[in-house]
Structures are given as structure tokens and as C-alpha cells.
Amino acid sequence: xxxxxxxxxxxxxxxxxxxxxxxxxxxxxxxxxxxxxxxxxxxxxxxxxxxxxxxxxxxxxxxxxxxxxxxxxxxxxxxxxxxxxxxxxxxxxxxxxxxxxxxxxxxxxxxxxxxxxxxxxxxxxxxxxxxxxxxxxxxxxxxxxxxxxxxxxxxxxxxxxxxxxxxxxxxxxxxxxxxxxxxxxxxxxxxxxxxxxxxxxxxxxxxxxxxxxxxxxxxxxxxxxxxxxxxxxxxxxxxxxxxxxxxxxxxxxxxxxxxxxxxxxxxxxxxxxxxxxxxxxxxxxxxxxxxxxxxxxxxxxxxxxxxxxxxxxxxxxxxxxxxxxxxxxxxxxxxxxxxxxxxxxxxxxxxxxxxxxxxxxxxxxxxxxxxxxxxxxxxxxxxxxxxxxxxxxxxxxxxxxxxxxxxxxxxxxxxxxxxxxxxxxxxxxxxxxxxxxxxxxxxxxxxxxxxxxxxxxxxxxxxx
Numbered sequence: 132x133x134x135x136x137x138x139x140x141x142x143x144x145x146x147x148x149x150x151x152x153x154x155x156x157x158x159x160x161x162x163x164x165x166x167x168x169x170x171x172x173x174x175x176x177x178x179x180x181x182x183x184x185x186x187x188x189x190x191x192x193x194x195x196x197x198x199x200x201x202x203x204x205x206x207x208x209x210x211x212x213x214x215x216x217x218x219x220x221x222x223x224x225x226x227x228x229x230x231x232x233x234x235x236x237x238x239x240x241x242x243x244x245x246x247x248x249x250x251x252x253x254x255x256x257x258x259x260x261x262x263x264x265x266x267x268x269x270x271x272x273x274x275x276x277x278x279x280x281x282x283x284x285x286x287x288x289x290x291x292x293x294x295x296x297x298x299x300x301x302x303x304x305x306x307x308x309x310x311x312x313x314x315x316x317x318x319x320x321x322x323x324x325x326x327x328x329x330x331x332x333x334x335x336x337x338x339x340x341x342x343x344x345x346x347x348x349x350x351x352x353x354x355x356x357x358x359x360x361x362x363x364x365x366x367x368x369x370x371x372x373x374x375x376x377x378x379x380x381x382x383x384x385x386x387x388x389x390x391x392x393x394x395x396x397x398x399x400x401x402x403x404x405x406x407x408x409x410x411x412x413x414x415x416x417x418x419x420x421x422x423x424x425x426x427x428x429x430x431x432x433x434x435x436x437x438x439x440x441x442x443x444x445x446x447x448x449x450x451x452x453x454x455x456x457x458x459x460x461x462x463x464x465x466x467x468x469x470x471x472x473x474x475x476x477x478x479x480x481x482x483x484x485x486x487x488x489x490x491x492x493x494x495x496x497x498x499x500x501x502x503x504x505x506x507x508x509x510x511x512x513x514x515x516x517x518x519x520x521x522x523x524x525x526x527x528x529x530x531x532x533x534x535x536x537x538x539x540x541x542x543x544x545x546x547x548x549x550x551x552x553x554x555x556x557x558x559x560x561x562x563x564x565x566x567x568x569x570x571x572x573x574x575x576x577x578x579x580x581x582x583x584x585x586x587x588x589x590x591x592x593x594x595x
Contacts, residue, residue: 133163133167133170133171133198134197134198135170135171135174135196135197135198135199135200136194136195136196136197137197139161139163140171140174140197142161143157143161143163143168143171144171144174144175144178147171147172147175148175148179154168154169154172155168157171170198170201173201174197174198174200174201177193177200177201177204177207178193178194180207181193181215181219184212184215184216185212185215185216185219186216186220188219188220189215189216189219189220192219192220192222192223192226193219195222195223195224196219196222196224196226196231199226199227199228199231200219200231202228202231202232202235203215203218203219203231203235205235206218206235214238214242217238218231218234218235218238221234222234229457230457232478233456233457236478236486243515287299290351293358294351294354294355297354297364298347298351300317301315301316301317301319302314302315302316302344302347303315303316312343312344313343313344313347314339314341314342314343314344315333315341315342315344315389316388316389317366317387317388317389318366318387318388318389319364319365319366320363320364320365320366320367320370320371321366321371321374322362322363323353323354323357323362323363323364324342326353326357327350327353330349330353331345331346331349332344332345332346332349332350332353333345333350340390341389342389366387368385368387455505455531456488456503456505459503459505459529459530459531459555460477460488460489460503462555462558462560463488463489463501463503463529463553463555463560464477464489464491466553466559466560467489467491467499467501468491471493471494472491472492472493472499473492473493473494474491474492474493474580474583474584474587475489475490475491475583475587476489476490476491476582476583476584476585476586476587476590477489477586477587477590478586479579479582479583479586480582480586481518481519481522481579481582482522482575482578482579483518483522485515485518485519487500487501487502487519487522487523488500488501488502488503489501489503489529490523490579490582490583490586491583492579492580492583496576496577496580497524497525498522498523498524498525498573498576498579498580498583499523499524499525499526499527500519500522500523500525500526500527501526501527501528501529501553502516502519502526502527502528502529503529503530504528504529504530505530505531507532510528510530516528516550520568520570520571521570521571521573521574522573522575522579523570523573524570524573525551525566525570526550526551526566526568526570527550527551527552527553527562527566528550528551528552528553529552529553529554529555529560530554530555531554531555531556532554549566549567549568550564550566550567550568551564551565551566551567551568552564
């Protein structure tokens with residue numbers, strides 16, 4: 132029997148590779164048909180391409196498969212070396228032509244999954260990049276605002292930012308003084324006030340009912356000393372109330388600001404309010420910028436293919452799971468036939484290009500579809516299952532494990548818990564849950580039934 136790796140085939144392939152024989156001369160020399168000779172010629176060309184483009188393990192497996200590799204001819208025509216390497220690396224001599232077809236489907240599913248995650252990663256990268264750009268613009272606006280405020284502060288620019296902030300909050304200009312002397316506009320801690328008056332930095336003006344700042348440098352020196360010692364500098368109503376509770380002084384006012392008559396802020400009230408919040412904005416902005424930078428770096432570093440291969444695709448290309456998938460399909464097909472579904476097809480193509488694992492119809496033209504899942508990752512990673520609903524009256528997931536446990540953990544698509552569930556246990560197939568999904572009326576019922584019948588006939592004639 133000529134298989135591509137039998138002794139006769141090996142001898143013919145050697146001569147073809149050495150170009151020492153023509154295809155038309157092979158039958159006379161080796162006693163095989165012209166069709167077998169042509170097939171060996173095509174197979175030899177495939178092996179040359181395998182040797183040129185694929186990995187060592189793929190080359191070894193391709194030779195072990197023999198003529199079965201011709202099931203992958205479309206991938207050779209497309210020069211899809213990456214796909215061929217993936218599939219052939221998962222095969223061995225026992226791999227059937229039917230399994231090779233399933234591996235092609237798995238390759239398509241893998242690439243759809245990778246494309247999905249790539250698009251998600253790109254969206255994330257674009258989103259974080261845009262966010263980073265917006266934050267940078269905001270930072271620039273805050274910088275301009277700060278420069279505008281600094282330009283309005285004159286002599287206060289001699290001090291550090293923390294001191295400037297404190298002075299802006301507490302000191303204004305004396306409107307009745309042509310020299311624009313400084314005056315307190317907000318109350319200070321009473322202990323701090325007492326000290327400032329004692330050293331001559333503050334003086335109460337009875338004429339304007341204001342505390343004049345007589346020496347701004349002296350004021351700042353004392354402020355820095357108290358801040359360094361963690362002494363009180365800010366006015367606090369509760370603290371002041373307790374201090375004066377048993378004193379001869381009158382009640383403490385609860386408004387931290389002095390009367391604004393004859394007083395004005397060093398900068399406009401709007402700018403002052405923004406100055407009071409600018410430090411907080413900067414802190415938040417810095418954190419957001421760090422996070423945005425981290426997200427951009429992470430999005431750029433993510434190797435989509437590697438984590439998809441590790442988390443999902445490895446199961447799809449597992450020879451064990453491919454075999455399990457085929458076994459479950461066949462058991463489901465037999466079960467559907469026993470339930471009165473006389474037309475049972477495998478890998479049935481729908482009008483939207485999707486292919487159903489097992490699709491069947493009965494005498495009433497009722498169409499049922501079963502999507503087989505050999506692993507949890509295959510089930511949880513499936514985002515195309517809803518594309519089948521418009522072509523069937525009932526839809527079921529099926530596995531040899533309890534899929535309902537997997538479905539309950541899928542937060543992003545809880546609707547699949549309403550699908551039907553079948554479980555294959557040994558030789559029996561049982562309905563775990565009935566299909567509770569809403570299905571639209573099938574528009575191309577007769578065409579789908581024809582596709583099921585065609586698939587069934589193909590399976591019987593060709594075995595796949």
C-alpha cells in the first residue's frame with residue numbers, strides 16, 4: 132500500500148528529490164499507478180517546503196504522517212508556515228486525517244482568540260496613551276497657573292512653595308495704606324499670634340481694626356521655626372475655644388477669616404482658591420501620571436501570543452483534547468440519532484461562515500446544534516457561540532465534564548448559563564440543563580438542512 136512513508140514511497144521520493152526519474156516513468160519501474168506517482172510527486176514537493184520552512188519536530192512529524200499531510204494542502208497553498216508548524220508540531224504517526232481537519236479548525240479558533248486579545252491590548256495601549264497625553268496637558272496648564280500666581284506675589288517669591296502657600300492663605304494687602312502694606316486676612320494660632328506680636332512681626336492697628344505685618348521676613352523666620360518644631364501655626368476653632376473657655380476674653384469667633392473690608396488678597400480670589408488646591412491636584416496628577424506610565428509600559432510589554440498560547444491555545448492544540456473532542460462529537464451524534472434526529476452532520480457550515488460541531492434535524496425539520504468543549508479554557512474562551520443561535524431551534528454545550536460549574540464563573544457573559552448543557556458519561560449522554568435561550572426564527576432552514584445532509588454524506592464517504 133502506497134502511504135508516503137512505506138518502502139516503495141521512500142525509494143520513489145529519493146529519486147524524485149534527486150531528479151533522477153520523471154513522474155510518468157515511475158509506474159513502469161515501481162509497479163504503482165500514475166495517480167499514485169502524481170500523489171507521491173505532490174507529497175515530495177510538500178516535504179521540500181516543510182524542510183525549508185518548518186521546525187525539526189514539524190519535519191519529523193510531517194514524514195511520519197505520509198499522505199495524510201495532504202489534508203493540510205490549503206495551508207501549503209497559502210504559505211502559512213506558522214500555522215503548519217503549529218499543527219504538525221502537535222501530530223504524530225497515529226494522527227488521523229479527521230484530526231488534522233480539526234487541528235485546522237483549532238488553528239482558526241486560536242487566531243481569532245489571539246486577534247481578540249491583541250485588539251483588547253491595543254485598545255488598552257491607545258487608551259492609556261491618550262490618558263497620559265491628557266494628563267501631560269493638565270500638568271502644563273497647572274504649571275502655567277502656578278507661574279501666573281507667582282507673578283502676582285512679588286516679594287513672596289523669595290520663599291519656598293510651602294511658605295508661599297501659607298502666606299497667600301493668611302496675608303493680604305492693606306487697602307487703606309498707599310504703600311500696600313501687608314495685613315492678616317486669616318486668623319493664626321493664638322500662640323503663634325502672641326509670639327509674632329512679641330517679636331514685632333505683627334502689630335494691631337486700632338484705626339483699621341487689622342493686624343499689620345510689620346516685618347515679613349521676621350514673620351517667615353518664626354513660621355519656619357514653629358513648623359520645624361511641629362508647633363501650631365494654623366487657627367483651629369475647637370482648640371481656641373478650649374483655650375478661652377475659662378478666660379476673661381469673649382467667645383471665640385468660628386469664622387477663620389477677618390472682615391474683608393479694606394483688605395484684599397495678594398492675588399485674585401479665583402487664583403487664590405486655585406492656589407489652595409493646586410498642591411493637591413499636583414499630588415493626584417503625579418499619581419495618575421505614574422499609573423498611566425505603568426499601564427503604557429505594561430501594555431507595550433505584554434506578549435499577547437505567549438500568554439494566549441499558555442492560557443488557552445495549548446489546550447486547543449493538545450492531541451489529547453483533540454482526541455477527546457472527536458470522541459465526544461461521535462457520542463453526541465449517536466445520541467441525537469437515537470433521539471429521532473435522523474439527519475446528523477459534523478462540522479456543518481452556516482451561512483455566516485461559522486461551523487457547528489454537531490448539527491442535526493428531525494422529521495419536523497427542527498434543528499438542534501451541539502458545541503463540544505473538551506476543556507475549560509476552550510469553553511471560557513469561546514466568544515463566537517452566540518453566532519450559531521439564529522441557525523438552530525435549540526443550542527447545547529457538551530462535554531464529559533459538568534460545564535455548568537464553569538459557566539457560573541464567567542462574569543463577562545452570564546447569558547451562557549441559560550444555554551442547554553449535555554454531559555457525556557461513558558456510553559450515555561444526558562441533558563444536564565434544557566436550552567432556555569431565545570432563538571430568532573430560522574430564515575434559511577432548508578439550506579441548513581441541506582448542509583447537514585451534505586456533511587453527513589461526506590463523513591460517510593470520505594471519513595471526515
